[in-house]
Amino acid sequence: MCRPQISTLFHTMKFALPPSLPPRQTAHFSHAGSVGEQSRAARWSLTLGSVLVACALAACSKQDAGKTEAPKSLPQVGVVTLQKQSQQLDVSLPGRTRAFLTAEVRPQVSGIIQKRLFTEGAAVKQGQQLYQIDAASLQALESSAAAAVAKAEASQRTLAATARRNAELVKIDAISKQAYDESQAAAVQAQSDVAVAKANLETARINLKYSRIEAPIGGRIALSAVTPGALVTANQATALTTIVQLDPMYVDFTQSSTDMLTLKRELESGRFQKVEGDKIPVSIRFDDGSAYPHQGKLAFAGVIVNDTTGTLTLRAVVPNPDGLLMPGMYVQALLPTALAPDALMVPQQSITRDLTGRANVLVVKADDVLEKREVELDRAMGASWLLQSGLAAGERVVVDGFQRAKPGDKVKAVEVDLKAQAERKSKPGLPPVQSGAAASAPAATAPAK
Template identity: 80%
Template sequence: MKIDLPASLSPRRKAHFSYPPSASPQSTAVPRWTLALAGVLVAAALAGCSKSEADPKAAPKAEPQVGVVTLQAQHQQLDVSLPGRTRAFLTAEVRPQVSGIIQKRLFTEGTQVKQGQQLYQIDAAPLKAAEASAAAAVAKAEASQRTQAATARRNAELVQIDAISKQAFDESQAAAAQAQSDVAVAKANLETARINLKYARIEAPIGGRIALSTVTSGALVTANQTNALTTIVQLDPIYVDFTQSSSDLMQLKRDLDSGRLQKVEGNKVPVRIVLDDGSEYPQQGRLEFAGVIVNDTTGTLTLRAQVPNPDGLLMPGMYVQAKLPTALAPDALLVPQQSVTRDLAGNPNVMVVKEGEVAEKRQVELDRAVGAFWLLKSGLKSGERVMVDGFQRIKPGDKVKAVEVDLKARAERKSVRGEPPVQAAADAPAAK
């Protein structure tokens, strides 16, 4: 066996690496430079094979699929959500009007009571005695009045014949008038005694739900005391007091004056109530009062709505959200909130599919939230396609495959699966 060695090797190295077939077994080891050279040749061969096997006409990468919705101009009613508290329609604190000992409590705490229903009974014995005394005083005054009246009539005849002096006549007339006044005073005292006796029966001044009693049988109460015996609240209907920022109100007036928004027609503005747990109250109320004085601390106006409460679900002091229509936006464009992203400066942006199925990033100006949508001020126009799915995987200028998404059907599927409902585009008023 003979190996051809490079000419650049010295004769000494050639003698070292060249050996005849009869060489000794100790000289048959493969040189390291030979192994390195073989590795380089194998790598080059493999690279050549991979190049030759690659198809220069391979199919291009598939265009990414994105979900889009097509914007349509529509008339949109604009609502405002304001925080508020429930207030009882009527509230009455029950207090005694006469002093005495409570003999009985005649109601069940926490139940409904009717107007005029007896609640407590005060010991009436002292009051009955006072009434009898007043009646006797009336009888005495009437008897004295009859005597004085008879004397005055006789003196009137005698003075005509100069049988008595003019002074005696005047005195008898004055005594008769005074006796008549004494009768009137006695009758008034009798009426007061009868009223006090009636007040021994403490009755409900209004109908409604009654609270806990602060006294029990045997308790001593005094007339017009500070502490109420109990409280009655009328809950059907019920008031909801809520506040609105004066700056928001001024902006609404400017939008109405400019024609950008239209005024909601109707004498009574409907009000919807959202409870603290996020559920909507089934009964719809109406706006009753709008304040005219701005709170100098909070800069807000107070508004009041009256809401039916036949089942007593709403109780005084509950925190609620009041939703009421403020205006109508003609030719409104609504974009799903899931399609809006913000850059590092906080500016809102959306990805749209323009002609040629090319993605484009567009900066928009938002007005307010309308359910699961944003009301647009500017940046888009009717008929443009906005990406709602898959836009995270692409960049502006990429070719895409746009697929129309039915947000209403998607929301219904989520509702069936028990996921939180999302207001779909079809939930908004239809395009006109």
């Protein structure tokens, strides 16, 4: 309505009404005549007001008809167009680090520890002396064994000479055949006694050498379980110390037998392709989520399922030149299991779930109308989901602007570069990349004062 015109109209009507009738000068004026004249004046006023209102309304209608209503702008949403791509499928499995070589050092002879010749926790070389056992008794046994060898050799020379003489005498019948046989047997026995004495001497020397306890392998040495002055016995149950070789390292991790069977079925069906190569690469992440800088190789895959946990054990060999990995650490092993040649990856930010937990996405159809679509997801891979069903290549999925529109609305779809946004977020010093919907939205202006 045209409010100024209506106001003017009523102002006009106020002054357009006829003045009240003048009083009659005649004495024959009656009360009935006065009422009739007043009714005629009221009817005249109403008629005139109706005509003026009708004219004003007609004028307003003509004025309003000349104006056109401004078109309403479409809500803008950011979308990503799905494209088929070759995607490597990885699996993250929990595991523990194991030393490549482990040696528990135990004494092989009994005695008193005189010295400890290493620094606990330091690196030792193979053959390096670790402990010294009191060797006095062992040296005495070595000397006794050496004397026994000398005695046996002397007896062996005497009996050998007798046997040679008897061999000449028996030819001329100077001695009996029995005496000859006994001399020959004595010579052979003396020779055996020499061998036994030499063996005992070698044993005494070995025991004497064992009083010097050396490192069987090279690596890092642990704490010492004994101190100088302690009595140790040969082959005791308690180890004196432990040496571990840390470069390279083993990483043992487990995989569910159910997941293994599912992967085999998908490979047989042709949905996924087998990863080629003799040695499958294995990446390691620490317990805090940081990545280990060196990549390992899968060395062993178990063939026996644990009857308690239902898992298979796998082992990887990982280089450890910097000594970051230590035995017993909890890590995550990331290794490729298959290759999806025609994978559709859906951004995680596009997925919403209903009250039943089913996954849904908003799809911009060809006519730019939003449609809610239920999808089935396979597994999460980074910032995306591997799609199992529900979408096709070339469809546009909404990733930004969910609050601006609802299913059934017509929208303006603007392509969003998620990779550029992720790169910007990883560099705090740079301003964030706005999505297409946000970038093209008009800037708010301050109200005029």
